[in-house]
Amino acid sequence: MADTDGKPPLGTVVRESKAPAIARASAILRLLGRSDIPLGLQPIARKLDLVPSTCLYVLRALVAEELVSFEPQTKRYSLGSGLLSLARSWLHRDPFAGLAQPMIDEIANRFGVTCVAVEISGLDRFTAVAVSKAGGNFRLSTEVGSRFPALISATGRCIAANGAFEEKRLRARFDKLRWDDPPSFEEWQAQVAEARERGFGLDAGHYIAGVTVLAAPVFKAAGAPSHALSATALSRTLTPDAIPELADALIGKCNLLSRQISQAA
Amino acid sequence: MADTDGKPPLGTVVRESKAPAIARASAILRLLGRSDIPLGLQPIARKLDLVPSTCLYVLRALVAEELVSFEPQTKRYSLGSGLLSLARSWLHRDPFAGLAQPMIDEIANRFGVTCVAVEISGLDRFTAVAVSKAGGNFRLSTEVGSRFPALISATGRCIAANGAFEEKRLRARFDKLRWDDPPSFEEWQAQVAEARERGFGLDAGHYIAGVTVLAAPVFKAAGAPSHALSATALSRTLTPDAIPELADALIGKCNLLSRQISQAA
DNA sequence: GAATGCTATTCAATATATCGAATGGCCGAC
DNA sequence: GTCGGCCATTCGATATATTGAATAGCATTC
Incomplete structure (x- = not known):
């Protein structure tokens, strides 16, 4: 009878996630989505209050997963086409x-x-x-x-x-x-x-x-x-x-x- | 002159990322995208060779970011509408x-x-x-x-x-x-x-x-x-x-x- | 043309995310 | 009705991701 109303305890905001890299990754994706132009590492880190080195590692992981695309020439990052793929899956599902x-x-x-x-x-x-x-x-x-x-x-x-x-x-x-x-x-x-x-x-x-x-x-x-x-x-x-x-x-x-x-x- | 051809050293496959949670998250998203039905924690962890507890933490982070949606009743996970948002940003950008x-x-x-x-x-x-x-x-x-x-x-x-x-x-x-x-x-x-x-x-x-x-x-x-x-x-x-x-x-x-x-x- | 400010990147120390076992709850079997 | 198996979830120990400073590369400035 403890959970009959089906809602999770409302006060339980996940204060600190056990997988902070994911919150960071998501913030980066949203930031890149908002930006009209590809962004470099430093602007991203500054805007999101991330340590540049950590930000770099997250970005590299995102690039490896094709969620972010990387221009080696300019070292700038933008959203990757992998997102389209996932969105298509969403619509399919x-x-x-x-x-x-x-x-x-x-x-x-x-x-x-x-x-x-x-x-x-x-x-x-x-x-x-x-x-x-x-x-x-x-x-x-x-x-x-x-x-x-x-x-x-x-x-x-x-x-x-x-x-x-x-x-x-x-x-x-x-x-x-x-x-x-x-x-x-x-x-x-x-x-x-x-x-x-x-x-x-x-x-x-x-x-x-x-x-x-x-x-x-x-x-x-x-x-x-x-x-x-x-x-x-x-x-x-x-x-x-x-x-x-x-x-x-x-x-x-x-x-x-x-x-x-x-x-x- | 060391990098005139602009390409990163080809052999440098990122053997082990410094942000493994992101690779896991991406794998989860792709798995959920492939699945016709919402999945529980254990099936996801098994299919991806993840430790269930780690998988749970990653899923919770993804749910918090609205990239995955969670049905509290059945405790099942599926892709979240946040992906659509990001994909829209992609097309915009x-x-x-x-x-x-x-x-x-x-x-x-x-x-x-x-x-x-x-x-x-x-x-x-x-x-x-x-x-x-x-x-x-x-x-x-x-x-x-x-x-x-x-x-x-x-x-x-x-x-x-x-x-x-x-x-x-x-x-x-x-x-x-x-x-x-x-x-x-x-x-x-x-x-x-x-x-x-x-x-x-x-x-x-x-x-x-x-x-x-x-x-x-x-x-x-x-x-x-x-x-x-x-x-x-x-x-x-x-x-x-x-x-x-x-x-x-x-x-x-x-x-x-x-x-x-x-x-x- | 030298120097300065910026950049991306590496590295070692440490805080911490991850692991694996243990817990408690649920559903179905008998 | 009780048991057994499976599930999601918690928790402490440890391997490791994160940190911040130090390095190296560029572009622009003086």
């Missing part, structure tokens, strides 16, 4: 992205919107795992791998609506969000309640001015949603009566997906 | 993929072929970094992140043709390749020579039976090609006089790309 792709393509074409399928990581964030652009659309595009804070936009309202989170935790996360037109917490909670009732979340110009986003949740298991589908369009291109229709389409696909990925487990 | 995408789309549409842009990693392999599917094509598709041994197919002939490699090394690599219809080494060398003269590589049904592949090299710097574009089609759908035309289109795009990515550096 997770059935959700493959199942969702044709569905979001269909909705995108039918309604002329941009559709995104995301994976939800608790209250931390959600990550785009499939993206569909409407044919002659404006550039409302995201890429696979983009990440968003969990409670933002329409998807955020779905997440808040379908998980039993304490108000205190929600508020703490909510306060850190960046919106073009920030709603008050109370306003937002009302919209979350609405999302719970209607089965889809709606963000009308709050997240990005002039842009309307709809989202519906997908459940792998009962409880919190594991994934979601969202549809994005310029607000003025969405006629008022198109919204319920679009919402129905999203919800329909989400229900289908929920069945498909839960029966697989 | 490398101008080649972005520049090549519209070009291969155009060629794919014009000739009804499948086009792939690849990054070349020496004599080891090449990796698909952008893929374009022709509209109503058969399923001759690859995915971004797929890897191929360096000397295979039409791209392999380009690599062999444009680098000054010793015959001994070439032969060693060549002998390990898998073809549907393997050419003899002499036959293949003749085709490599032809690729050098004509500026593009051709594989007519050797790599995959019934499939013809063309490829042309892209040079970031003088010497060995850094990237390549390839076009793939069912052999019977390619009329004989379409091949030179397709080759010209590929070569034209490759020259353009060579200028674009070299002037950037």
